[in-house]
Amino acid sequence: MISNMTHTIRQFFPQLPVYPALGNHDYWPQDQLPVNENDIYEAVAKLWSPWLQPEALVTLRKGGFYSQLIKPGLRLVSLNTNLYYSPNKVTANMSDPAGQYQWLQDTLELSRQNMERVYVIAHVPIGYLPYAKSTTAMREGDNERLVDIFRNYSDIIQGQFYGHTHRDSLMVLLDRKGKPVNSIFVTPAVTPYRNFLEQYSNNPGIRMYLYNSQDYGLQDLWQFYLNLTEANQEEKPNWRLEYVMTKAFGIKDIQPESLHELALKFEAPESKEFQKYFTYFMVSYNDTITCTEECKTVQVCSVHFLDHKSYSECVQKLKGGDL
Numbered sequence: 001m002i003s004n005m006t007h008t009i010r011q012f013f014p015q016l017p018v019y020p021a022l023g024n025h026d027y028w029p030q031d032q033l034p035v036n037e038n039d040i041y042e043a044v045a046k047l048w049s050p051w052l053q054p055e056a057l058v059t060l061r062k063g064g065f066y067s068q069l070i071k072p073g074l075r076l077v078s079l080n081t082n083l084y085y086s087p088n089k090v091t092a093n094m095s096d097p098a099g100q101y102q103w104l105q106d107t108l109e110l111s112r113q114n115m116e117r118v119y120v121i122a123h124v125p126i127g128y129l130p131y132a133k134s135t136t137a138m139r140e141g142d143n144e145r146l147v148d149i150f151r152n153y154s155d156i157i158q159g160q161f162y163g164h165t166h167r168d169s170l171m172v173l174l175d176r177k178g179k180p181v182n183s184i185f186v187t188p189a190v191t192p193y194r195n196f197l198e199q200y201s202n203n204p205g206i207r208m209y210l211y212n213s214q215d216y217g218l219q220d221l222w223q224f225y226l227n228l229t230e231a232n233q234e235e236k237p238n239w240r241l242e243y244v245m246t247k248a249f250g251i252k253d254i255q256p257e258s259l260h261e262l263a264l265k266f267e268a269p270e271s272k273e274f275q276k277y278f279t280y281f282m283v284s285y286n287d288t289i290t291c292t293e294e295c296k297t298v299q300v301c302s303v304h305f306l307d308h309k310s311y312s313e314c315v316q317k318l319k320g321g322d323l
């Protein structure tokens with residue numbers, strides 16, 4: 001699978017720089033990504049060697065993570081958050097699987113000294129799941145630890161990008177005083193997926209971001225999608241623009257302050273912004289499904305509150321409210 005995808009991308013976009021991140025299904029047995037050299041890390045290091053520098057391949061082989069300078073002043077950090085994923089039994093009792101925490105801190109510290117900006121990518125997201133109450137995708141202790149590190153380095157991190165849920169969702173990291181400091185995006189998948197807890201699936205999606213070439217701050221995003229029902233009826237795929245973030249929500253950019261203001265609007269009863277957000281959450285799978293009461297509380301709290309304490313307070317506060 002990884003080999004097919006790698007070769008397909010290289011065939012159609014031979015000049016395109018590509019920065020991959022490992023997912024929980026990229027290993028067998030599923031989810032059990034290990035903390036040292038193995039055949040799979042070795043195989044992906046070989047497959048991705050046209051895209052990554054030798055230094056990146058060294059840590060990729062050892063622990064499934066790497067960092068690479070994209071251009072002067074901009075660094076990409078690709079984490080293996082599968083090491084912290086709840087069903088991963090191999091790493092369950094380790095304090096720092098594959099030494100990734102130490103490596104991440106050292107990498108960010110060096111980036112700060114070198115006046116670099118950083119984009120973080122990984123498969124399993126930090127924070128709370130937007131569709132399951134009080135549930136983090138990672139083990140809770142690991143979530144707390146990562147959130148802490150990201151707060152400490154929020155001045156140099158210009159964006160965080162995750163996957164895994166197959167859905168389209170946002171998070172805004174607040175610092176310890178409640179100030180918005182990081183924009184975090186969970187990008188919907190090309191593959192549809194229906195969780196047993198949910199009454200809906202997602203359409204396939206891909207997206208494009210616009211960033212400022214001076215400080216690499218994020219300005220906007222274009223979300224494209226494929227209406228699967230229509231594609232099946234017509235027997236041909238017709239990818240279309242689903243939305244442009246700033247236009248869809250009337251915000252000036254996708255910086256932490258702007259996303260924070262938007263997310264506050266979600267809290268209003270019958271918020272039009274929230275209904276739109278929820279339709280996009282499913283990648284426009286079905287705009288007649290609404291999300292109210294507990295569904296909405298869980299969604300709204302997950303946007304702003306990524307650590308246990310603040311998330312619990314949010315759920316408590318909104319419980320029985322009129323969302």
Ligand SMILES: [Zn+2]
Nearest residue numbers: 023024025164
């Ligand atoms: Zn996944």
